[in-house]
Amino acid sequence: MGQQQKTFQAIEVGDGGDGRWGTYAHALWPEMEGLLTAEGRTPQGAGRVRTLFRAHMPELVPVLDRLAGQLDRPGAEAFLTHAALRPFTQSCTQIGRNGTLLRNYDLPPDQCEGTIASSCFLRPVIGMQDMLWGLLDGMNDAGLAISLTWGGRSVHGGGFAILIVVRYLLETCDTVDEAVARLPSLPIAVPQNLTLVDPVQAVTVFVGPDIPPTVAPDACAANHQHLPVTAEQERALRTQERLRAIRAAGTDDVVAMLKPPLYRSVDEQGSRTLYTARYRPVEGRVTYHWPDESWPQSFGDFTPGSRTVTLARAE
Structure with missing residues (x-):
C-alpha cells in the first residue's frame, strides 16, 4: 500500500x-x-x-x-x-461516550471537500463541511456534537441529504433530546446513522426514508442498522467487525482508530479512512487525527490554514 x-x-x-x-x-x-x-x-x-x-x-x-x-x-x-x-454513501465508524464523540470518516479522497469550517449562521458551529455547507460531523456552542455514517441499505426516497440535517440540528438544538425530538419531522433521503453527544448523554439513531427514527442499542455505529448484515456486505464493509472494535476501544483510544480494522486502506470503490475526529463539545474542542499528525481546533482558538496529510504509510 x-x-x-x-x-x-x-x-x-x-x-x-x-x-x-x-x-x-x-x-x-x-x-x-x-x-x-x-x-x-x-x-x-x-x-x-x-x-x-x-x-x-x-x-x-x-x-x-x-x-x-x-x-x-x-x-x-x-x-x-x-x-x-x-445520493452518496460513506463507510464510517463512530462512538459517543462520556461527553466525547469519536469517529473515522471513510470515502474516496477526491469526493470529500476536506474543509473544517467555523461558522456563525445562526450560532457558533465548527465541523467538517461538505457539499458547501452541510456537515459530516460537528459541534455547537451549547455542547452538542453529531456525526454520521451510512446505514448500509440501498434505499432512496424524497428528502434531505443527511449533511444538511446535521447542520440543521447543530444550528437549532442545544441538547441530544432536542435533536432527537426534531428527527421525526425531517424527511431523509438515504438510510443513515447519527451519533449525538452532549454533556450528559450519548445516543445513536437510525434514520432513513423507509423507517421512523430508531434509537440504537448503544451510542455507536458502523454501516448497518437494525436489519441482519449479509455475508456479502460484511466482506465488503467489515461493518460488524468495526462496530465490535470501536465498542472495545471506547472514546479515549485514538490510536485504535488509526489502525485496522477501524482505519481502512483503499477498498474496491477507492474508499479509505480520510480522518479521525475526536470532539469534546462541552469544552468546545475538536482534534482531527491522521497517522502522522493531528490538528486541534476550538471555539476559543480556531486557526485557519491548510495541511497536507499522509493518509496511509507505505508498506
Missing part, C-alpha cells in the same frame, strides 16, 4: 454574508453542480425542494437565501437545499 496525501483546509465563514463563504463556494461550484439531480435543474423541481426546505427547516431559510445570493449561479439555491442531490 503506497502513500496517498490529501490537503485539508480550515476556514472561517462568519454568517455567510461577508464574501468569505462565497469565495469558497465559487471555487468549488464547477465540481459541485454536477451533483445536482435532473429534477433540481428544472423550475418545478427547484420550487419543490425550496418548498420542502421552508416547511422543514424554516429557521435556516434566511441563511439559505443569503448563501444562494452569495453563490449566484443557476441551480445554486436548489443545490443548497440538499433535497436535490445525487
